[in-house]
Amino acid sequence: RIDGKRLWDSLMSMAEIGATPKGGVKRLTLTEVDRQGRDRFRGWCEALGLTVRVDAIGNMFARREGRDPARLPVLLGSHLDSQPSGGKFDGALGVIAGLEVMRTLNDLGITTEAPIELVNWTDEEGSRFGHSLMGSGAWAGVYPLDKVYGLQDVEGVTVDQALTAIGYKGEHPAKPFPADAYFELHIEQGPILEREGQQIGIVTGAQAQVWYDAVVTGQDAHAGTTPPSARRDALVTAARIIDLVDRMMRTRGEDGRGTVGQLHVLPNSRNVVPGEVRFSVEFRHPDFAEIERLAADFPREAAAIADGARTPLALTELFRLPAQPFDASCVDLVRQAAARLGLPAREIVSGAGHDAVYVARSVPTAMIFTPCKDGLSHNEAESIEPGEAEAGCQVLFEAVLARANR
Amino acid sequence: RIDGKRLWDSLMSMAEIGATPKGGVKRLTLTEVDRQGRDRFRGWCEALGLTVRVDAIGNMFARREGRDPARLPVLLGSHLDSQPSGGKFDGALGVIAGLEVMRTLNDLGITTEAPIELVNWTDEEGSRFGHSLMGSGAWAGVYPLDKVYGLQDVEGVTVDQALTAIGYKGEHPAKPFPADAYFELHIEQGPILEREGQQIGIVTGAQAQVWYDAVVTGQDAHAGTTPPSARRDALVTAARIIDLVDRMMRTRGEDGRGTVGQLHVLPNSRNVVPGEVRFSVEFRHPDFAEIERLAADFPREAAAIADGARTPLALTELFRLPAQPFDASCVDLVRQAAARLGLPAREIVSGAGHDAVYVARSVPTAMIFTPCKDGLSHNEAESIEPGEAEAGCQVLFEAVLARANR
Ligand SMILES: NC(=O)NCCC(=O)O
Ligand SMILES: NC(=O)NCCC(=O)O
Numbered sequence: 001r002i003d004g005k006r007l008w009d010s011l012m013s014m015a016e017i018g019a020t021p022k023g024g025v026k027r028l029t030l031t032e033v034d035r036q037g038r039d040r041f042r043g044w045c046e047a048l049g050l051t052v053r054v055d056a057i058g059n060m061f062a063r064r065e066g067r068d069p070a071r072l073p074v075l076l077g078s079h080l081d082s083q084p085s086g087g088k089f090d091g092a093l094g095v096i097a098g099l100e101v102m103r104t105l106n107d108l109g110i111t112t113e114a115p116i117e118l119v120n121w122t123d124e125e126g127s128r129f130g131h132s133l134m135g136s137g138a139w140a141g142v143y144p145l146d147k148v149y150g151l152q153d154v155e156g157v158t159v160d161q162a163l164t165a166i167g168y169k170g171e172h173p174a175k176p177f178p179a180d181a182y183f184e185l186h187i188e189q190g191p192i193l194e195r196e197g198q199q200i201g202i203v204t205g206a207q208a209q210v211w212y213d214a215v216v217t218g219q220d221a222h223a224g225t226t227p228p229s230a231r232r233d234a235l236v237t238a239a240r241i242i243d244l245v246d247r248m249m250r251t252r253g254e255d256g257r258g259t260v261g262q263l264h265v266l267p268n269s270r271n272v273v274p275g276e277v278r279f280s281v282e283f284r285h286p287d288f289a290e291i292e293r294l295a296a297d298f299p300r301e302a303a304a305i306a307d308g309a310r311t312p313l314a315l316t317e318l319f320r321l322p323a324q325p326f327d328a329s330c331v332d333l334v335r336q337a338a339a340r341l342g343l344p345a346r347e348i349v350s351g352a353g354h355d356a357v358y359v360a361r362s363v364p365t366a367m368i369f370t371p372c373k374d375g376l377s378h379n380e381a382e383s384i385e386p387g388e389a390e391a392g393c394q395v396l397f398e399a400v401l402a403r404a405n406r
Numbered sequence: 407r408i409d410g411k412r413l414w415d416s417l418m419s420m421a422e423i424g425a426t427p428k429g430g431v432k433r434l435t436l437t438e439v440d441r442q443g444r445d446r447f448r449g450w451c452e453a454l455g456l457t458v459r460v461d462a463i464g465n466m467f468a469r470r471e472g473r474d475p476a477r478l479p480v481l482l483g484s485h486l487d488s489q490p491s492g493g494k495f496d497g498a499l500g501v502i503a504g505l506e507v508m509r510t511l512n513d514l515g516i517t518t519e520a521p522i523e524l525v526n527w528t529d530e531e532g533s534r535f536g537h538s539l540m541g542s543g544a545w546a547g548v549y550p551l552d553k554v555y556g557l558q559d560v561e562g563v564t565v566d567q568a569l570t571a572i573g574y575k576g577e578h579p580a581k582p583f584p585a586d587a588y589f590e591l592h593i594e595q596g597p598i599l600e601r602e603g604q605q606i607g608i609v610t611g612a613q614a615q616v617w618y619d620a621v622v623t624g625q626d627a628h629a630g631t632t633p634p635s636a637r638r639d640a641l642v643t644a645a646r647i648i649d650l651v652d653r654m655m656r657t658r659g660e661d662g663r664g665t666v667g668q669l670h671v672l673p674n675s676r677n678v679v680p681g682e683v684r685f686s687v688e689f690r691h692p693d694f695a696e697i698e699r700l701a702a703d704f705p706r707e708a709a710a711i712a713d714g715a716r717t718p719l720a721l722t723e724l725f726r727l728p729a730q731p732f733d734a735s736c737v738d739l740v741r742q743a744a745a746r747l748g749l750p751a752r753e754i755v756s757g758a759g760h761d762a763v764y765v766a767r768s769v770p771t772a773m774i775f776t777p778c779k780d781g782l783s784h785n786e787a788e789s790i791e792p793g794e795a796e797a798g799c800q801v802l803f804e805a806v807l808a809r810a811n812r
Contacts, residue, residue: 083673083675083677083678084673085626085672085673085675085678125675125677126676126677127675127676127677130676132676188631189628189630190628190632190633191631191636209630211676219782219785220491220782220784220785221782221783221784221785222595222596222757222783222784222785223663223667223690223784224595224615224663224690224756224757224759225594225595225596225757225758225783226596226757226781227596227660227663228655228659228663229660230597233652233665235666235667235669236648236649236652236666238645239645239646240645240649242641242645243642243646243649246639246642246645249634250634253634254633254634254635255633256634257629257632257633257634259629259639259676259678260641260642261629261641261671261674261675261676261677261678261679261680262674262675262676263641263671263674264674265667265669266491267489267490267784268490268667268668268669269490269491269531269533269667269668269784270536270538270665270667270668270686271489271531271532271533271538271667271758271784272489272491272533272667272785273665273667274666274667275785280676282629282676282677284629284630350630351628351630351632352628352630352631352677353630353677375631375632376625376626376627377631378626378627378628378629378673378675378677378678378679379625379626379627379681380626
């Protein structure tokens with residue numbers, strides 16, 4: 001069995017890096033803090049005798065050899081980057097649990113048939129450069145590498161510059177290599193498992209999404225002198241589009257998701273009618289057909305609002321992601337492990353995007369969810385119980401071992 | 407007559423300090439750039455033999471002695487601070503025209519009966535610390551000095567720290583002293599004079615205003631996993647309040663003003679339902695009774711929106727300013743000067759706030775407006791004609807001279 005205390009201690013050790021006063025973590029991708037997290041992770045891996053390689057987008061692969069040189073590796077992992085005000089477990093759980101799997105294999109002196117590789121994917125969160133699942137997306141060939149290198153954060157720093165600055169622009173190509181399977185353990189980040197008293201979510205797939213960048217252009221004008229008829233207020237238009245996003249979400253019932261999470265006003269001065277507003281928009285739904293409908297309707301309806309107010313809207317679709325079902329045989333290994341361990345479990349569709357979604361395009365993939373308190377994530381108050389982490393890690397261990405030795 | 411070319415050259419010289427690529431000015435109050443503007447102004451004044459004193463809130467007074475030691479000074483001036491993306495003339499025109507008045511008096515060898523004092527008021531714009539007309543407001547006793555010292559910008563720098571850092575926390579008390587009159591020349595910042603082909607606005611007073619700080623508190627949550635029923639989205643609520651402000655403005659017709667100019671989202675990440683939004687709100691109207699009604703209705707209606715969405719609103723009223731009529735005899739001096747010079751002129755109520763509004767509480771006051779292109783201000787494209795500046799400055803010269811020699 002895996003060591004629950006050792007797992008928890010390493011989780012807490014990783015959570016020190018980028019710790020926030022409110023008990024969360026700020027470890028934005030490709031920052032100096034991310035580098036510290038990566039370095040600590042690399043040190044742990046090397047202490048176990050694993051060989052660490054880094055690819056051109058900074059994805060880290062820590063390899064443990066198997067007995068049969070002909071066998072393809074079994075992958076497991078997640079991400080160490082966080083939201084600007086994120087929690088300790090989103091991403092880190094899957095990586096550190098993977099480390100615990102490796103430690104347990106060492107402790108038990110097990111040599112698996114297939115090699116095992118533990119992955120830390122770059123920039124899963126997408127909050128800095130605007131593309132979630134960036135590292136796995138570049139690896140999977142969804143995001144062309146030269147395009148990804150050119151993406152900028154709000155300060156104009158490119159991915160290429162940031163990778164180089166922290167010394168994690170690796171020599172290995174960022175592209176899919178043959179692998180036997182990929183397993184990712186993650187907190188659910190939603191309320192379902194907790195509400196039903198389940199310990200394990202057997203993730204059957206992930207929902208569809210579409211993300212946009214929006215820019216509304218009005219005209220800077222004096223707030224005291226400019227009469228209503230002369231105003232071209234970019235923020236009033238943005239406000240109506242935010243309301244539209246919320247309404248379009250709600251017409252899809254409890255399965256709908258529609259969010260404006262990021263917004264910047266220019267010039268952002270109290271007594272100036274705003275001349276420009278830049279904001280993000282995203283929709284999600286388990287059914288890709290709904291996303292296709294939203295992607296047809298939203299740009300048209302938003303443009304109508306903007307044009308009616310003489311404040312034109314420029315909308316850029318960043319990516320559109322179909323729903324991704326996971327591999328039946330891998331999902332089954334998760335189901336069997338939970339059953340063998342007597343852990344209450346249910347099937348679940350992921351509301352969040354995960355690196356597993358892109359990996360699944362070329363590698364048989366499954367995910368394991370564990371509950372989190374009040375379903376809260378992307379929040380510094382994100383919290384889980386040590387026993388929940390341990391149970392999830394044990395399921396991960398058994399699924400990986402079963403696959404590597406099949 | 408005043409020297410229009412010298413006036414324009416000095417305006418352009420001041421506009422170099424904080425010049426922006428788009429042809430505007432960013433000379434935010436109490437910054438290093440503001441210090442450079444103040445130093446250049448002080449140098450010009452001292453070169454004319456004026457005595458410059460600075461008060462405890464950084465207001466600068468450049469004095470030219472008169473013949474009669476018993477006479478109270480006639481004040482003139484405006485402000486050198488700007489919006490974050492402001493124009494070259496908002497404020498600067500009144501100060502530099504005041505300088506040109508002093509230069510002309512020197513050139514002509516005129517000694518006025520009363521002394522004349524040229525003022526550069528601190529932080530007229532209010533965009534950095536949230537209180538427009540801050541320097542004149544502190545001087546007039548409207549803003550208690552210790553409260554003003556404690557005001558913070560978004561980075562947490564206090565007024566006290568900023569004043570000290572640029573060396574403009576002066577030794578003279580910031581409180582009203584007896585003065586005979588105050589004259590302020592300013593661009594209209596609106597479209598009326600230009601539309602009617604007028605050269606001079608005889609400003610009879612300024613409209614009423616109320617300003618607020620608003621904070622909506624929701625809960626950070628994952629954009630992909632959090633169902634509509636569980637969301638407490640602070641930005642959706644803020645958006646509805648922005649729409650409310652716009653609607654409340656429009657029910658007042660063309661005289662209404664309602665603006666949300668500044669807004670910050672937390673944590674401001676694309677895939678996080680926003681947990682907090684902070685924004686400014688202001689209303690203006692020529693009739694104070696309308697402002698009183700808005701100040702009664704808006705907090706109640708906004709709170710209803712916020713409470714209905716389980717995202718409570720904390721609203722702080724920053725200030726409420728009645729309409730301010732100017733002094734009939736001072737206004738008359740402006741009217742007479744324009745008539746004597748044969749300049750097309752009309753009476754006008756100021757849509758913007760001006761230091762003159764607070765000065766008028768203890769000193770007989772009048773203002774002179776000149777047109778600006780397309781009525782545009784608080785915009786880097788703000789523009790005026792040299793001839794318009796010259797005409798306004800000549801009216802200022804004659805009004806001040808008439809008052810000082812009466
Ligand atoms: N797991 C997770 O929070 N991923 C961030 C990308 C997303 O928004 O789904
Ligand atoms: N004149 C001017 O733009 N003043 C700024 C204060 C206001 O918003 O009215």
